[in-house]
Amino acid sequence: MSGDHGPKPSEVYGFLGSIITTVVATVIFFIWACVPESWQQSAGISYYPRAVPTYVMVAILLMLGFYIGHNFISTPSPAHLNAVFDEVSRNPSSSECSLEDEKPIDPISDIGLDRINDIIFINPMLSRWELLPNKCC
Numbered sequence: 001m002s003g004d005h006g007p008k009p010s011e012v013y014g015f016l017g018s019i020i021t022t023v024v025a026t027v028i029f030f031i032w033a034c035v036p037e038s039w040q041q042s043a044g045i046s047y048y049p050r051a052v053p054t055y056v057m058v059a060i061l062l063m064l065g066f067y068i069g070h071n072f073i074s075t076p077s078p079a080h081l082n083a084v085f086d087e088v089s090r091n092p093s094s095s096e097c098s099l100e101d102e103k104p105i106d107p108i109s110d111i112g113l114d115r116i117n118d119i120i121f122i123n124p125m126l127s128r129w130e131l132l133p134n135k136c137c
Contacts, residue, residue, distance in 0.1 A: 029053060084113055 032053065076082045089110050
């Protein structure tokens with residue numbers, strides 16, 4: 001087991017950078033939108049493209065829409081086996097437990113979708129431990 005715990009500095013800097021950039025851009029936009037034109041001209045801002053922020057906002061919304069659409073197209077359907085199993089999925093071991101074979105902790109494995117559905121939909125008041133695989137005793 002490796003000693004890498006927690007986020008990497010590049011992830012933190014990227015996240016904080018995106019938050020700070022978004023806040024600064026939003027503040028600049030609201031200042032530009034709320035300050036009267038006469039004040040901007042008195043500050044020496046005589047020409048600025050009024051349509052550019054609109055184009056930028058529409059472009060960002062379109063990019064967001066295309067990104068979400070691309071993710072919907074790329075994601076397999078819920079009935080597809082790739083949505084349930086992947087290369088690191090593990091089936092529970094099929095060894096039967098007995099009272100002589102004392103195993104306090106079962107090996108790590110994925111809980112089957114049928115058992116999850118039983119827990120959530122069929123018998124929600126049933127103890128969660130009664131439906132887990134490799135139940136001893």
